Amino acid sequence: MKIDLNLKIGGAAGQGLQTTGMALAKALKKSGFHVFATQYYLSRVRGGHNTFQIRISDSPVFAMNENVDILLALDSASIEQHLSELSDGVVVVDSDEIEVKQTADSIFHVPMLKIAKDVCGDKIYSNSVSMGAVIGLLCLELSDLESILKTTFKKKGEEIIQKNIDAARAGYNYVKENYPGGCKFEISDSDEKENMMLVSGNEAVGLGALAAGVQFLAAYPMTPSTGVMTYVAANADKFNVVVEQAEDEIAALNMILGASFAGARSMTTTSGGGFSLMAEALGLASITETPAVIFLCQRPGPATGLPTMTEQGDLQFALYAAQGEFPRCILAPGTPEECFHLTAEAFNIADKYQIPVFVMSDQYLADSLFTCPRFDTSKVKVERHLLSDQELRTKKEEYKRYKLTPMGISPRTLPGQAGVLVVADSDEHDEFGHINETPENRIKMNDKRMKKLEVLREEMPAAKVYGNRDASVTLVGWGSTYGPLAEAVDILNDGGKSVNLVHFTHIHPLPVEATRKLLSKAKKTVCVENNSTGQFSRLLKVDAAINVTEHVLRYDGKPFSPEFIIAALKEKEVI
Amino acid sequence: MVSMDDYGKFETAWCPGCGNFGILKAIKQALVNLGRSPHEVFIASGIGQSSKLPHYLKCNAFNGLHGRSLPPATGAKIANHELTVLAVTGDGDCYGEGGNHFLHTVRRNPDITMIVHDNQIYGLTKGQASPTSEMGMKTKVQTHGVFNMPLNPLSMAISLDCSFVSRGYAGNIPHLTKLIEKAIQHKGLSLVDVLQPCVSFNKLNTFKWYSERVYEMEETGYELNDRVKAFEKSLEWGDRIPLGVFYMNEKPSFENHLDVLIQGPLYKNVPKTELVNELIDGFV
Ligand SMILES: Cc1ncc(C[n+]2csc(CCOP(=O)(O)OP(=O)(O)O)c2C)c(N)n1
Ligand code: SF4
Numbered sequence: 030m031k032i033d034l035n036l037k038i039g040g041a042a043g044q045g046l047q048t049t050g051m052a053l054a055k056a057l058k059k060s061g062f063h064v065f066a067t068q069y070y071l072s073r074v075r076g077g078h079n080t081f082q083i084r085i086s087d088s089p090v091f092a093m094n095e096n097v098d099i100l101l102a103l104d105s106a107s108i109e110q111h112l113s114e115l116s117d118g119v120v121v122v123d124s125d126e127i128e129v130k131q132t133a134d135s136i137f138h139v140p141m142l143k144i145a146k147d148v149c150g151d152k153i154y155s156n157s158v159s160m161g162a163v164i165g166l167l168c169l170e171l172s173d174l175e176s177i178l179k180t181t182f183k184k185k186g187e188e189i190i191q192k193n194i195d196a197a198r199a200g201y202n203y204v205k206e207n208y209p210g211g212c213k214f215e216i217s218d219s220d221e222k223e224n225m226m227l228v229s230g231n232e233a234v235g236l237g238a239l240a241a242g243v244q245f246l247a248a249y250p251m252t253p254s255t256g257v258m259t260y261v262a263a264n265a266d267k268f269n270v271v272v273e274q275a276e277d278e279i280a281a282l283n284m285i286l287g288a289s290f291a292g293a294r295s296m297t298t299t300s301g302g303g304f305s306l307m308a309e310a311l312g313l314a315s316i317t318e319t320p321a322v323i324f325l326c327q328r329p330g331p332a333t334g335l336p337t338m339t340e341q342g343d344l345q346f347a348l349y350a351a352q353g354e355f356p357r358c359i360l361a362p363g364t365p366e367e368c369f370h371l372t373a374e375a376f377n378i379a380d381k382y383q384i385p386v387f388v389m390s391d392q393y394l395a396d397s398l399f400t401c402p403r404f405d406t407s408k409v410k411v412e413r414h415l416l417s418d419q420e421l422r423t424k425k426e427e428y429k430r431y432k433l434t435p436m437g438i439s440p441r442t443l444p445g446q447a448g449v450l451v452v453a454d455s456d457e458h459d460e461f462g463h464i465n466e467t468p469e470n471r472i473k474m475n476d477k478r479m480k481k482l483e484v485l486r487e488e489m490p491a492a493k494v495y496g497n498r499d500a501s502v503t504l505v506g507w508g509s510t511y512g513p514l515a516e517a518v519d520i521l522n523d524g525g526k527s528v529n530l531v532h533f534t535h536i537h538p539l540p541v542e543a544t545r546k547l548l549s550k551a552k553k554t555v556c557v558e559n560n561s562t563g564q565f566s567r568l569l570k571v572d573a574a575i576n577v578t579e580h581v582l583r584y585d586g587k588p589f590s591p592e593f594i595i596a597a598l599k600e601k602e603v604i
Numbered sequence: 605m606v607s608m609d610d611y612g613k614f615e616t617a618w619c620p621g622c623g624n625f626g627i628l629k630a631i632k633q634a635l636v637n638l639g640r641s642p643h644e645v646f647i648a649s650g651i652g653q654s655s656k657l658p659h660y661l662k663c664n665a666f667n668g669l670h671g672r673s674l675p676p677a678t679g680a681k682i683a684n685h686e687l688t689v690l691a692v693t694g695d696g697d698c699y700g701e702g703g704n705h706f707l708h709t710v711r712r713n714p715d716i717t718m719i720v721h722d723n724q725i726y727g728l729t730k731g732q733a734s735p736t737s738e739m740g741m742k743t744k745v746q747t748h749g750v751f752n753m754p755l756n757p758l759s760m761a762i763s764l765d766c767s768f769v770s771r772g773y774a775g776n777i778p779h780l781t782k783l784i785e786k787a788i789q790h791k792g793l794s795l796v797d798v799l800q801p802c803v804s805f806n807k808l809n810t811f812k813w814y815s816e817r818v819y820e821m822e823e824t825g826y827e828l829n830d831r832v833k834a835f836e837k838s839l840e841w842g843d844r845i846p847l848g849v850f851y852m853n854e855k856p857s858f859e860n861h862l863d864v865l866i867q868g869p870l871y872k873n874v875p876k877t878e879l880v881n882e883l884i885d886g887f888v
Contacts, residue, residue, distance in 0.1 A: 226887035236883060242875030245682060264883065269864040269873050271682055276708035280675040283668060287648060287679025290666050291687065292871030295679070313669050403888060406880050443871065444646050444664030445684050452658070454667040455651070463659050464617075464667075 032062070032087040036099045036163065037114070039107025043075035045156040046103065050081030052181055053160055054398050056174040057085050058227040065090040065512075066398035067588070072252070072336040078106040091364060091399060091512025095592045099166060101159055102127060121162055123155070137166070137208055144199045154196035161200030166208070171201050224403040226365075230394035230509070233365035233404070234324055235260030237372030239268050240409045243322075244293040247273045247284040251300040252336050253392040254326035258298050278303035282310035286319045290453060292443040294376055294413075296322035301330045301343045304350070311385055312351035315478065317453040318431065318439065320379035320386075324372070327391040329586050338586030339392035341508060341559035347387050348537055348568065354475070356482035358386040359537040363511025365399045367534055373409045380414045382481045383441060389536070391559065393588035394509035416442040421449065429460040433473060437480030482538050489535040491543030496522060496529030502603055503551035504594075505577060506558070507533040507565045513589040514557055517598075520591055526604050533565070539572045548575050555579040555603055557594060579603055606636050614660040617653075623774030623800035623811075624654060627721055630777050631690070632661055634784035638688075646687040648677035650702060652694035653728045654721030654800070671701025674709040674718070678858070681714045684869040685859045688788060689715070695722040699735040699755050710764040710793055714858040717787045717794045720757065721774075723802035724809050731805035741808055757797045758838035762831060762851050767792030769834065769851040773818050774800040775811050779847060786849060792857045799845070814845070821848035828852040 036053070040046045047068070054066040062085045071077040082097075084090050098118040102108050105127050108120065112131065122129055123141040139162045145154040157178065164174050175194050182190045228236075234257045238246070246265075248258045262272040271293075275281035278299055285295035299307065304325055314321040325347055329340035347359055358378050362368040368390065375386040421428075421442060428449040432439040439460075444451040452462030457474055459465040496518045506514045514530050521528040531547050531554075548554060548569070554577040556566040561584040569575040581597040583589055598604045611632045618624050635645060642662040649655035651670035658665035664687070666676050677691040698706055698720045709716070725743075726732040732745045736757065740749040761769045768790040772780035780798065787794035799818065801811045826848075827833055834851035859865050864873065 224888060226884065228887045232887070236880060239875075239883070240877050240880040242877050244870050244873060244875060245679065247679070266863070267879060268876050269867075269870075270875075271862055271864060271870060273682070273712075275675070276704055279672065280705055280708070283672045283675035284679040284682075286668070287666060287676025287681075288683040288870075289679070290676065291646065291680035291683035292869075293679075293683035294875070295683075309669055310672070313672075317666070317668070404880075404884055406877070406884070409877070411875070411877065443684070444680070445643065445687050445869075447641070447643050450643060450662060450664055452665045452667075454659075454665075455669055456667065462665070464656070 030086055030088045032085065033094070034085045034098045035094060035096055036083045036085070036101065037097045037111060038081045038101040038103065039078065039111055040103030041076050042070065042073055042079055044103050046079055046081045048181070049101075049156045049160055050083060052174070052177050053163060054083050055227055056160070056164065056177045057083065058225070058400055059173040059177060060169055062086060063089050063400045064227055064398065065092065065400065067093055067393065068396050069587070070337045078104060078110065089400070090516070092516050093588070093590050095590050099163060101163060119166065121159065121166065137204070139200060139203055141200065144203060145196055148199045149192040149196050154192055157193040157196035158200035161197030162204045164197070165201040165204030171198060225400050226403055227398055227400050228365045229256065229396060229398050230362070230365055230368045230390055231256030231326070231396065232260050233368035234372045234388060234390065235264075236404065237369040238296055238322075238376075239264060239270070240369070240406055241373040241376040242294055242411045243270055243296055243376070245271045245285060245288040245295040246297065247275045247281045247288070247295070248298040249275050249278045249281050249303055251303045253328055253395040254298040254300045254303070254324060256395060257324050257326070278306040279310065282307040282321065282323070283313070285321055286310060286314055286317065289321055290317070290319050290444070290451075294380075296324060296376075298324040298326070300326050300328050301346065302333060304343070304346070308350040311357070312353055312355060313455050314385040315355035315357060316455055318383035318478070319453065320383055322372070322375045322379050322386050322388065324388045324390070326395050327389065329584070335586045337392065339559060339588050340584060340586065341391055341510070341564070342584070344389070344536070344560070344564040344568070347389060355478055356382070356384050356485070357537065358382070358384060358485060359389055360387065361389040361508030361534055361536050362394070363508055363532060363534055365401050366404060368394070369404045370408065371534060377410065377412045378485065380412060382438060382485050384481060389508060391509050414441065416440045421446065430462045431458060431460045431474065431477070433460060433477055436484050437477045438484070486538035486540060489538060489540040491540055492531045492533040492547055494529060494531055494547065497527065498529065500529035501527040502553045502555065503548070504528060504530045505548070505554055505556040505566070505569070506530060507536060510557060510559060510589055513591050513594060516591040517594040520595060521604060528604065536565070536568070539568065541573045544569070544573045545575065553578045553603060555581055555598065557581040557589065559589065560584055606639055606641050608632055608636055610642055610662065611635065612662040616660050617656060619804050621803045622653070623723060623802065624657065624721060626774035626777050626780065627719065627798055627800060628657055628660055630772070630780035630784055631657070631719065633777070633781045634788060637781065637785055638788060640688050644686075644688055645690070646680050647690045647692055648673045648680065649692040650694070650697035651728070652697045652726070654694040655692060655697060657692045671697050672705065673697065674702060674705040674716070677716050678709060678712065678714045681716055681859060682862070683871045685715070685865055686869055689717070690788075691716055691718045693718065693720050694727065695720060695724060695736045696726045696734040699757055703735070707764065710761060710766045712858045713767055713793045713855065715791050715793070717784065717796065719784065719796045720798060721800045722757070722797050723800040723806055725802050725806040727802050727805060738808060756838060756841070757795070758850055759835060761795050762835045762838055765831065765853060766795055766851070767853050767855055768794035768849070770794070770796050770849045771847050772796055772798045773814060773847055774798055775815055776818070776847070779820060783849070790852065792855060817843060817845045818847050819844055821846040821850070
């Protein structure tokens with residue numbers, strides 16, 4: 030990694046942080062860098078202090094590091110709070126607008142508002158001035174930013190596009206003229222990377238659902254899950270998807286169960302608070318054996334918790350929510366590629382096993398932007414697992430929705446066809462779906478459902494090992510923490526330590542044998558989780574009788590950084 | 605030709621003499637009269653004595669959770685709008701636990717026929733007050749008598765501009781049959797609130813009590829599309845209780861506004877997954 034730069038934009042909500050950050054991230058990606066971008070925002074529409082951070086590298090990056098090289102300060106809080114994060118960097122600030130108490134060579138004044146007014150006649154173009162200034166400081170060509178501005182403002186027409194480009198150029202020129210020595214980051218010679226995408230976790234989940242042929246999505250908005258709902262809605266017409274904003278989460282899950290029962294590939298999206306309301310219908314999905322995909326995007330709880338922050342605090346809840354004992358499946362992607370493929374896989378598992386399947390993400394993965402290889406759609410298969418017309422025509426007996434089979438999976442067909450009736454019940458039922466409360470029937474039906482879990486367990490792939498198989502310390506992680514963990518492993522190994530990562534994406538039912546094989550050899554295991562109780566390590570203990578040696582836990586609402594992980598490992602004297 | 609036999613005969617878990625029997629008969633008869641075969645019919649129900657109904661006739665059924673008959677019914681209608689979709693529910697189920705879904709399903713207006721067994725009591729849980737119980741009614745829970753104002757489902761539906769609002773009576777099967785037929789034929793959400801005596805727990809609103817009061821409104825030559833008059837009519841309750849269609853509003857149903865359904869049922873659509881590559885291009 031020759032190039033590793035961090036750009037932090039700080040400002041109040043409503044100041045265009047997102048637009049500026051997104052455009053810069055896209056332009057830098059277009060210039061051929063690996064880009065990782067993440068946001069820290071408060072639960073308010075205007076005001077407060079938020080940040081948008083972009084990391085640029087010549088190697089793949091999936092996490093933030095804690096050092097800032099360029100600070101674009103759009104408010105005074107940016108300087109107060111983040112100046113100390115700069116080791117050798119520069120601050121770009123419009124000191125006409127923002128009072129800067131400090132004086133230092135590294136503070137670059139760019140009169141963004143004045144330039145915007147002079148060049149474009151309106152201060153709203155100051156965001157584009159700032160983008161140009163940043164590109165100028167990085168000594169890159171302006172052309173990539175220009176083309177991004179063209180697509181960003183496409184809908185607003187030629188005039189607006191031109192004004193934004195003019196503003197960016199003016200910012201760029203200002204920096205070039207006034208700070209000729211400012212170009213201290215030698216990053217200009219990056220090679221164009223073919224077929225790389227810049228995508229957020231939520232967009233990747235939306236793409237995965239569309240690739241899997243989702244037909245119906247019903248949901249109730251809740252941060253940070255809403256991005257998936259809006260992404261699918263934005264493309265619904267093109268893909269023939271029906272998206273409905275339900276009156277509440279209870280309706281959302283019940284609605285998709287009705288739709289799924291009648292044959293539409295269906296999903297819902299929510300966060301912990303909304304999922305609390307869905308708990309009852311989760312059990313309904315399972316006892317009626319109706320396929321359902323639930324995108325559960327975590328944020329810190331309990332109750333409304335920290336609405337815009339991140340945490341992996343709902344694993345136990347997803348594992349155990351709703352009364353009774355029944356099968357479910359939990360997948361937790363760690364990268365956008367995994368978001369894409371695991372979402373598609375979730376639909377196939379739901380259809381095959383006729384159970385609820387979770388795709389568990391969190392605010393960090395949902396809202397961060399990642400550079401990653403282009404998703405390979407040829408790997409996505411749509412498997413509906415429905416009885417064929419031929420099979421239906423030649424069936425000998427009356428159709429039984431809950432036919433007892435050795436695998437526990439009953440042949441599924443849809444209502445509306447001559448000669449078959451499909452009956453589902455939330456009460457314990459017989460093979461036809463009619464209420465049956467006898468003890469013998471209960472045992473048969475319960476065993477049938479639970480059997481599916483054991484069959485599915487066989488199919489669940491083992492965790493992935495990152496780094497040397499025989500390392501002396503093994504970090505254990507699941508889901509969204511993949512990026513910071515993998516980078517921590519790289520840094521430690523570069524520094525002469527022997528550390529690897531065993532990372533889980535297929536959480537439940539846990540492939541027990543494979544997990545034991547992977548972890549029983551490990552000399553020291555450290556489970557790293559974004560929660561306060563080590564929920565995944567408890568799962569390892571309960572399901573696979575594996576005791577991890579140590580824990581690194583973070584639950585302040587923020588995601589892990591590699592530095593945080595390494596510091597914690599040192600403090601615990603694990604390395 | 606579809607006949608009553610096609611809908612089968614089943615043993616029920618209802619008390620002898622319950623109003624539910626009349627409703628079951630009327631539903632079957634209405635479906636037969638409309639020539640609907642069992643496989644074309646989908647009934648979603650909640651939980652309660654009433655909600656067991658789909659187990660007592662042949663049809664496709666989704667007997668879900670207490671209060672939640674409407675969301676699965678809506679989902680199923682979206683997935684396959686060729687199905688004749690009914691939601692069978694109780695007064696507790698529909699107006700209590702599922703009150704929010706009632707409000708919003710009326711607003712959404714899917715082409716579903718909602719049949720509410722309104723016995724003004726909770727049957728399955730053995731006799732507590734329901735949202736439509738009369739004030740003063742004493743139960744083991746409402747020991748001082750019901751204090752809460754009974755909810756008027758018809759006024760509420762009319763105020764929400766529900767597409768079809770009607771009331772039937774389990775003791776008048778021919779009339780109820782006609783009403784259900786009309787409700788099924790109506791495009792959009794249809795409410796059939798059915799006065800249903802519960803012989804075990806509601807000692808106030810008995811067959812005798814209802815029979816002395818109900819009258820068929822059709823005879824009075826009343827306008828169906830006048831929302832204000834309908835609202836006024838819906839307030840009539842006491843010595844005389846009107847039966848029939850109170851209000852009708854021909855407006856596009858929810859499925860109507862979904863362009864994708866023009867090509868056929870949603871579930872039959874082959875998703876255009878190949879277009880995902882175009883979207884991916886936008887991220888490259
Ligand atoms: C979530 C939930 N709460 C409570 C119950 C218990 N419960 C079952 S039926 C019922 C009320 C039934 O009343 P109503 O809907 O009027 O139907 P009826 O039995 O009178 O036909 C209740 C409270 C339940 N099954 N689920
Ligand atoms: S309890 Fe009431 S409603 Fe239920 S079956 Fe008996 S009489 Fe009918």
